[in-house]
Amino acid sequence: MRAEWEREYVDYAMAGMERLKRLAYTLCGDVHHASDLVQGTLVRLYERWPRVRGVEHVDAYVHKMLLRQFLAERRRPWSRIRLGATVPETPAPERADDDRPILVAALRRLPPRQRAVLVLRFLYDLPVGEVAAMLGCGEGTVKSQTSRGLATMRRLMDADQPILRS
Numbered sequence: 001m002r003a004e005w006e007r008e009y010v011d012y013a014m015a016g017m018e019r020l021k022r023l024a025y026t027l028c029g030d031v032h033h034a035s036d037l038v039q040g041t042l043v044r045l046y047e048r049w050p051r052v053r054g055v056e057h058v059d060a061y062v063h064k065m066l067l068r069q070f071l072a073e074r075r076r077p078w079s080r081i082r083l084g085a086t087v088p089e090t091p092a093p094e095r096a097d098d099d100r101p102i103l104v105a106a107l108r109r110l111p112p113r114q115r116a117v118l119v120l121r122f123l124y125d126l127p128v129g130e131v132a133a134m135l136g137c138g139e140g141t142v143k144s145q146t147s148r149g150l151a152t153m154r155r156l157m158d159a160d161q162p163i164l165r166s
Helices: 002-028 031-052 058-075 100-108 112-123 128-135 139-158
Strands: none
Touching: 002 031, 002 058, 002 112, 031 058, 058 112, 058 128, 100 112, 100 139, 112 128, 112 139, 128 139
């Protein structure tokens, strides 16, 4: 029996790996940290797989696990420690008319919860109710976090100082 669910787990993990990496990268903005988040989520998923495999919406369950791991890590004091003598330079945008680097830089400056809400609402196009269920909060909280996050994004993008250096 164990060999059967291990095979199911491996099949699921291999099929969803890229999707999880994209979500993790969108949340944290760093390829290496995103890989760590995905790896941690998949380890936790493996431990719970015998119970999780019977869940109706496994993808939603795993996305929720990843999101909660991201938010939990952001609360820990070590997440604010930056190693190195100097801050690495952010590469310049490839095209002058491409706003993506500016959006990503502004998104990185948001608090983790607001960032998670905006990513889930607008990049993953999830309704307010699903985002609230994933974050374990009320729909009003999701709406207020969306409003505050968008206001902060607007302020950051309209600021005179370049946010790409932050």
